[in-house]
Amino acid sequence: MSRNTSRDLPIQNGSSHPLWGWWTNRRALLFLIAWLGMYAALSLYVSIPYFNEPSASADIVWRNVMFLHGFLIGLVGVLALVTVEIFECCSSHVKTWIVGGALVATFLASVGGLFDHNPSNAFALWTQIAGFFALDEMLIVLIWGFWIDYRLQQPASRTLPFWVAWLGSFSMLLAALMGHVAGWLLEFPHAPWGWPDDYAHWAGLSVGTWTANLVTSHSHEMVVAVIGTLVAALVWQWGYGALKPATRTLARVGLIMMAFGIVAMTVIYVVAGFTTAQPPTLFAFGPHGIDGIAGDDLVTGVFVMLGGLLALSALLFQHARAGSSRLLHWAQAWAYLMTIVTVVVAGYAIELNEQYFGAGNPQAPGAQADAIFTFWHQDFAFFMIPAIILVLVIAERYLPRRQDHNALGRGFIAGTTLAFLGGLLYVFVDPHLYGIGFYVAAVGFLIIAFLVARTWWTLLTQPDQPADTMAPPVATSDTPRRVGG
Structure with missing residues (x-):
């Protein structure tokens, strides 16, 4: 198929359309899956929550952190x-620049992350920073x-899923920019010209506190915006x-909740990143109000x-009613449910029992x-x-x-269930190394790793072909038919 040079005309069978020479969306995805799979395997030598986290308040x-940036x-x-x-997406230029941005950002951020062991390693640090800028380019183009x-x-x-994904993309970009400032x-x-000190003084902060606030807002907003977009x-x-x-109607209610949650959390984290205002603890009780749910966690957990x-x-x-269920959809939904049970149910349970944890x-x-959960729920x-979920969508x-x-x-479904149960057993039943939770989770992780490798190999050995989709060619609009522009 000849290259479509029109900026705003749709590409037919875009998954197999060459965008950067040999690179197609499909080939770029195959490369990224292989690269990130190997990179994730290296994380076993960097940080495993079971071994490396002495307490939930341990210094970062x-x-x-920089290694995990390469993966994220x-x-x-x-x-x-x-x-x-x-x-x-109907723009060939947008697809081209997202493919390029994804490849460059992933390569630079992950290679830099392998060697960025401390801020004094300038070459590794600035290699990662170049990858961060490529991420910005990719999000702006998206x-x-x-x-x-x-x-x-x-x-x-003209539909709610489109708008929620658009809002999630905005939120990811703002989170990335806060990370740059941090x-x-x-x-x-103190550079340039002492403006960080001037702003921190004006906002009632120290530079160190301002930095910590930005790091927290950046990390919390980014991961939830990724989930919302996905x-x-x-x-x-x-x-x-x-x-x-x-x-x-049911789906619309859920999507409206998501849209509200993404906007609300974005405002909360931007304000918390640049001012002294921080999300309050809700439903507080216990000595000095130690037990309760953080306000931002309530917004992200319930609404998003x-x-x-x-x-x-x-x-x-x-x-299910139409008899057209796909098992891959149930696997994606089950994996997402594991995220909710981990973050919302288990997370809220810990926040409501901080006297113990x-x-x-x-x-x-x-x-x-508490220490294990703090880092395990992040990684899992x-x-x-x-x-x-992304591997399942690609499959x-x-x-x-x-x-x-x-x-x-x-x-x-089997792998994610075992990994989830192993983590929960380790946190709530037997928080000791090499207990039953450790081995149950390890079996789950091995199943997942095998299936990712099998999926990648199956895709690699098949020729490029148009992607399958269940999305209908014409959708009922969720917005007024005519919007000026």
Whole structure:
């Protein structure tokens, strides 16, 4: 197929259309899966929550944090590639620059992350920073691609999944920018011309406190924005436009909750990053109000995550009634449910029992369990589960045989369940190394690793072909028919 040089005309079968020479979306995804799979395997030598975290209040280890940045940026790159495919972005230039940005950002951020052990290693640090700038480019282009589709009134652009994904992209970009400011303050706390000191004084902060606030806001906002964007893409991929009135209403409620949650959390984290205002503890009780749920956790857990579950449930229900369920959809939904149970249910349970878990106090009775959960829920719920869902989405779109889908669905359900149960057993039942939770989780992780490798190999050995999609060609609009522009 000849290259489409028009900026705003759709590419047919874009998954197999060459964008950067030999690179197609599909080949870029295969490369990124292989690269990130090997990179994730190296994390076993960097930081494992079971071994490396003495307490929930332990100082952040620079090497571990920057290494994980290499993985998360690659994950965002895969998400951007999948998102433009699912929503059938009509701009060839947008697809081209997202492919390029994803490859460059992942390569530079991960290679830098291998050697960025402390801020004094300038070459590794600035290699990663170049990758961070490539991430910015990719997110800006993704946002611009959404705008082009909206301006041209593409069918998806008048629906709630499109808007939620667009909002999630904005939120990811703002989170990335806060990370840049935090990185600048860590490296140059008083430059240029003392403006960080001037701003911190004006805001009633020290430079150190301002930096810590930015780091917290950056990390919390980024991971939830990734999940929000991913779930919105799933809702469209699963056939949102073909929903019947009752299930469509249920899905709309969930998507509206997500949209509100993404906007609210973005405002909360930007304000918390640049001022002294911090999210309050809600439903506080116990000595000095130590027990209670953080306000930002309530917004992200209830509105973004549970709203997403509501939207996905509407689609699963309709497909089940019509006899058109796909096991891969159930595997994706099950993995997402594991995230919710980990972050919302288990997380809230710990926050409501901080007298036992300690809120970072290493002398508390449950301090060891709190320490493990603090880092385990990050690695499992915010890194591993989104990666698993993305692999399942890619398998659904590019593996033609339903038998492969069913085998992968069953396997990933088993793997994620064991990994989840192992983590929960370790945190709440037996928080000791090499206990039953450790081995149950290890079996789950091995199953997941095997299935990811098997999926990648199956995709590699098949020729490029158009992606499969359940999204209908014409969707019922969620917005007024005519919007000026």
